[in-house]
Amino acid sequence: MARVYQDVIIAGFGGQGVMFVGNLLAQAGMEYGLEVSFIPVYGAEMRGGTANCTVVLDSEPIGSPLVREPMSVIVLNEPSLVKFQPRLRADGVQVVNTSLIDASLVDAGRRSVCIPANDVAHRQGNVKLTNMVALGAWLKATDVLPLAVVQEALQRVVSPHYAGLVPVNARALEAGYRFFDAA
Secondary structure, X not given: OOOOEEEEEEEEEOOOOHHHHXXXXXXXXXXXXXXXXXXXXXXXXXXXXXXXXXXXXXXXXXXXOOOOOOOEEEEOOHHHHHHHHHHOOOXXXXXEEOOOOOHHHOOOOOEEEEEOHHHHHXXXXXXXXXXXXXXXXXXXXXXXXXXXXXXXXXXXXXXXXXXXXXXXXXXXXXXXXXXXXXX
């Protein structure tokens, strides 16, 4: 079997669900049989401040969870694009939320998946689903995990008290995953 490896930095404002996406991705990776690491980083403030996390998924033991030049990034706001786009590997992929980031700021020399994630989330019924839409687009772009595995992992990441949100989040993941199929 060929080695499976992917690392990603997920970044945005506190309150955009950056850590939730990282936690979900790590859980799904474990359930898929991969080695995982998850490192959260918070700015000075939580909600409204900057937040990012790094997730590494590997079919082999992870030598170091630290990632200087990520293979991929998911950026939900402009400050995150400014900070992480220059660090992206030359052959990497970035998912860019063009609802909050002017597309002219996206480096044309990079493989970029530009998706109006807030707009897609709003069409799903709640702008708070932006993180799930962006993650769905990343899953499609990287093909590191099946969509169904991540949707199933939602049941273990979402608190049982909020179990009714699992199907809503699963649909938002699929909307991001299938966004470019419909275009």
